[in-house]
Amino acid sequence: MSRPYLRLASEAPAPLSASPIIEMRGVSKTYRTRDGDVPSLKPIDFTINEGEFLVVVGPSGCGKSTLLKMVAGLLPPSAGEIRVEGRTITKPHPGVGVVFQQPLLLPWRSVFANVMMPVEVKGLDRTIYGRRATELLEMTGLGDFANKYPWQLSGGMQQRASICRALVHDPKIVLMDEPFGALDAMTREKMNVELQRIQSTTGKTVLFITHSIPEAVFLADRVLVMSERPGTIAAVYEVGLERPRTLDVMADPRFVALTQKIRHHFYAQGGLD
Amino acid sequence: MTQAKRRSVWDRLQAPWVRPALFLIGLIVLWDAAIHLFGIPAYQVPSPLDVIVTLYQEWPLLLREAVPTTTATIAGFVLSAVFGIPIAMLIASSKTVESYVYPLLVFSQSIPKIAIAPLFVVWFGFGIFPKVISAFLLGFFPVVVAAVQGFKSVDPDLLDLARAMEAKRFQTFRMVSLPFATPAIFAGLKVSVTLAVVGAVVGEFVGSNSGIGYVLQRSIGNFELPMMFAALVVLSLIGVILFWFVDVVERLVIPWHASQRRDFLVAA
Ligand SMILES: Nc1ncnc2c1ncn2[C@@H]1O[C@H](COP(=O)(O)OP(=O)(O)OP(=O)(O)O)[C@@H](O)[C@H]1O
Ligand SMILES: [Mg+2]
Numbered sequence: 154m155s156r157p158y159l160r161l162a163s164e165a166p167a168p169l170s171a172s173p174i175i176e177m178r179g180v181s182k183t184y185r186t187r188d189g190d191v192p193s194l195k196p197i198d199f200t201i202n203e204g205e206f207l208v209v210v211g212p213s214g215c216g217k218s219t220l221l222k223m224v225a226g227l228l229p230p231s232a233g234e235i236r237v238e239g240r241t242i243t244k245p246h247p248g249v250g251v252v253f254q255q256p257l258l259l260p261w262r263s264v265f266a267n268v269m270m271p272v273e274v275k276g277l278d279r280t281i282y283g284r285r286a287t288e289l290l291e292m293t294g295l296g297d298f299a300n301k302y303p304w305q306l307s308g309g310m311q312q313r314a315s316i317c318r319a320l321v322h323d324p325k326i327v328l329m330d331e332p333f334g335a336l337d338a339m340t341r342e343k344m345n346v347e348l349q350r351i352q353s354t355t356g357k358t359v360l361f362i363t364h365s366i367p368e369a370v371f372l373a374d375r376v377l378v379m380s381e382r383p384g385t386i387a388a389v390y391e392v393g394l395e396r397p398r399t400l401d402v403m404a405d406p407r408f409v410a411l412t413q414k415i416r417h418h419f420y421a422q423g424g425l426d
Numbered sequence: 427m428t429q430a431k432r433r434s435v436w437d438r439l440q441a442p443w444v445r446p447a448l449f450l451i452g453l454i455v456l457w458d459a460a461i462h463l464f465g466i467p468a469y470q471v472p473s474p475l476d477v478i479v480t481l482y483q484e485w486p487l488l489l490r491e492a493v494p495t496t497t498a499t500i501a502g503f504v505l506s507a508v509f510g511i512p513i514a515m516l517i518a519s520s521k522t523v524e525s526y527v528y529p530l531l532v533f534s535q536s537i538p539k540i541a542i543a544p545l546f547v548v549w550f551g552f553g554i555f556p557k558v559i560s561a562f563l564l565g566f567f568p569v570v571v572a573a574v575q576g577f578k579s580v581d582p583d584l585l586d587l588a589r590a591m592e593a594k595r596f597q598t599f600r601m602v603s604l605p606f607a608t609p610a611i612f613a614g615l616k617v618s619v620t621l622a623v624v625g626a627v628v629g630e631f632v633g634s635n636s637g638i639g640y641v642l643q644r645s646i647g648n649f650e651l652p653m654m655f656a657a658l659v660v661l662s663l664i665g666v667i668l669f670w671f672v673d674v675v676e677r678l679v680i681p682w683h684a685s686q687r688r689d690f691l692v693a694a
Contacts, residue, residue, distance in 0.1 A: 222586070225590055226590075227586050227589055227590060244589075245589055245590050245591075245592050246592075247592060249590070251587075251590045253583065253586070253587065255583060257581075257583055257584055257587045259584070259601070259602065259605070260682050260683075261605045261680070261682045261683075270591065270601065271591045273597075273601070274588070274591045274592065274593045274594075274597055274601070275591065275592070302682055304682075304684075304687070
């Protein structure tokens with residue numbers, strides 16, 4: 154099937170370099186609530202390289218969303234420092250697209266207008282990015298739903314629209330919090346292949362959170378495994394599989410071995426969910 | 427064919443205004459029956475027929491007197507919205523403003539307006555002004571309460587979403603907070619418009635020589651009960667029409683909201 158590449162003319166594939174783009178130094182988070190402190194994340198040291206696809210897997214409630222929100226600049230860390238492109242972040246920064254755990258579409262905007270929201274906010278060219286929005290919608294199978302309203306879409310379709318919204322302004326860094334959680338298995342695999350292709354052709358840096366171990370191994374350059382709450386890094390695995398990957402890679406012995414290895418972490422700890 | 431015809435009659439019976447109309451007719455019949463059954467004298471409760479006859483005969487007068495009442499109501503209502511919504515925005519956006527203003531607002535609301543209405547006459551004379559102020563004072567509070575509620579219940583995740591896009595304060599307000607609060611604001615406006623009618627009539631009670639409130643006052647004084655009931659009917663009509671108008675505007679402004687969706691789907 155030939156699909157239009159999700160690239161603007163100006164967007165050249167970034168060279169694969171190993172320079173760190175996201176750095177975390179001793180980052181921890183404790184939520185202060187009325188009934189006491191909730192430690193959510195033990196100090197974490199970690200770097201993500203430019204153009205890298207990093208996937209975080211971990212049990213529910215271990216602080217994955219917390220980590221992502223801190224990297225997005227939406228939540229201040231309790232201790233430590235997060236640097237993006239060399240600068241310490243205290244607020245959201247440009248060049249980042251976020252897919253939240255919920256679709257968070259605005260019910261008063263059509264699907265297309267929802268996808269265009271970052272373009273409006275940032276004051277970008279509507280014709281150029283409008284075309285890009287249409288391309289993205291078509292690629293995610295929402296081409297016919299551009300003028301519908303979010304509440305006329307299924308949950309999985311809403312989540313796909315929110316992915317389009319995160320990508321529309323062509324961000325250098327994409328943060329995704331379980332973006333495919335609401336999708337059926339088949340659509341999910343298709344979206345995985347698509348995302349993998351987008352990332353390897355555009356050289357975007359992706360921080361991706363998931364519950365699914367095969368999804369993690371399929372997508373990642375490196376998989377970061379987190380332990381139970383309060384979360385911390387349990388292990389980091391390099392995925393040595395060549396790109397572009399097709400679904401056949403799931404039968405590869407290296408793929409099988411790695412998913413097995415990661416799974417053992419959770420059975421030792423008592424389950425993923 | 428007869429079946430088709432029957433169905434069209436049946437369809438017409440399903441129109442939204444038919445049921446309340448049927449209910450109203452039922453009430454009027456009950457009213458008439460009660461008068462006959464319990465032998466209630468006409469100087470206590472007039473019979474529906476008398477009221478209808480009066481309504482018919484005095485229609486030009488009633489219509490003329492309805493004009494100043496309606497004008498005062500609309501002016502007071504518009505003022506409520508124009509002041510109420512921005513004040514609600516301030517209260518919802520700042521804890522400091524809220525702590526200063528909100529308690530006072532609630533306190534001021536517990537002052538009976540009828541008790542201070544004569545004061546407006548002293549200040550502003552017998553014109554339309556005291557009525558407008560009185561309508562405004564009654565209509566203002568529900569708008570503020572509803573709008574504060576609306577602005578405060580904006581989903582924090584949606585605000586995070588806007589923040590992640592680096593939206594400016596005003597952009598967040600325009601794209602997220604205001605649309606989110608609009609359904610609540612309309613709920614407040616609907617209460618407000620009916621209370622504004624009451625406010626205008628209170629204003630006319632205490633000091634006016636025109637308007638439905640004045641007609642009411644005078645007819646009670648003269649024991650013209652059918653006239654008084656006719657005036658009440660006109661007053662309710664004013665309230666219903668204004669309410670309906672706000673309702674129509676709401677439909678146009680927030681077709682996306684869950685409460686409006688059925689119509690929207692049919693229209694789409
Ligand atoms: N706003 C908050 N206030 C207090 N505690 C919070 C808050 N948000 C999250 N937490 C706590 O922090 C912990 C981590 O939450 P987080 O949402 O990051 O988990 P998660 O790993 O994303 O889980 P899931 O996979 O279920 O989405 C949870 O145990 C939760 O109780
Ligand atoms: Mg989460």
